[in-house]
Amino acid sequence: KQEVTQIPAALSVPEGENLVLNCSFTDSAIYNLQWFRQDPGKGLTSLLLIQSSQREQTSGRLNASLDKSSGRSTLYIAASQPGDSATYLCAVSTMNRDDKIIFGKGTRLHILP
């Protein structure tokens, strides 16, 4: 059964720093991996989606990579800002009919002004 892990669970960094969030998954049989951000009490906002055949995707200050063979993805945030403070979740779209999409428990990011 697919498991998705995000480490660390929480992270605080000073404004302006570059940072990396990690996501690992146990089964490489995935269609894609998606990164989301969630603000407290709100829904999820899609940041980036990487197809299983792709290695990375970029959007503005965000860059996500995917290494299917090792079961890892990273989300790189450049020049962090206080507005980046949120919980970041990764989710894999599995080939298992019963699971469909498995989420990690997220990394709670706090950018210090």
Added chain:
Amino acid sequence: KAGVTQTPRYLIKTRGQQVTLSCSPISGHRSVSWYQQTPGQGLQFLFEYFSETQRNKGNFPGRFSGRQFSNSRSEMNVSTLELGDSALYLCASSLDRGDYNEQFFGPGTRLTVL
């Protein structure tokens, strides 16, 4: 283009009651998925509907059910509510073009069971 909408946003019920939540997907999206989010378990997949048919189902008891209408709007029903059903219920829609299924989420319905 309007995003995914969910109603109601907040709901308070008592144990044993039932509840119906509604989700309207982005125009043109035919796939609607439902998720339960709790602090302890995180986000868990409930089920997915596509063209009015349940296509996938997560590991939840039969008290959780859903349906999808011809306009792709979806409803989720929970019967015989338990305290543990208190959660944020999120729905997501996608275009579902083959294996490209980027999910777009609504704001969620916060359900509190007393």
